[in-house]
């Protein structure tokens with residue numbers, strides 16, 4: 875289990891160890907979060923804006 879901090883409410887967000895970037899999770903406070911993994915393999919979350927990003931085809 876990986877735990878990160880919710881950027882909205884500051885509370886703890888529990889993620890599975892095998893979480894992948896781009897995964898969408900909902901936090902207890904009601905916000906929808908997108909999982910991101912930075913270059914150091916650090917898992918973070920950011921508020922999901924609800925737009926599907928174009929990754930290129």
Ligand SMILES: [Zn+2]
Nearest residue numbers: 880883901903
């Ligand atoms: Zn929250």
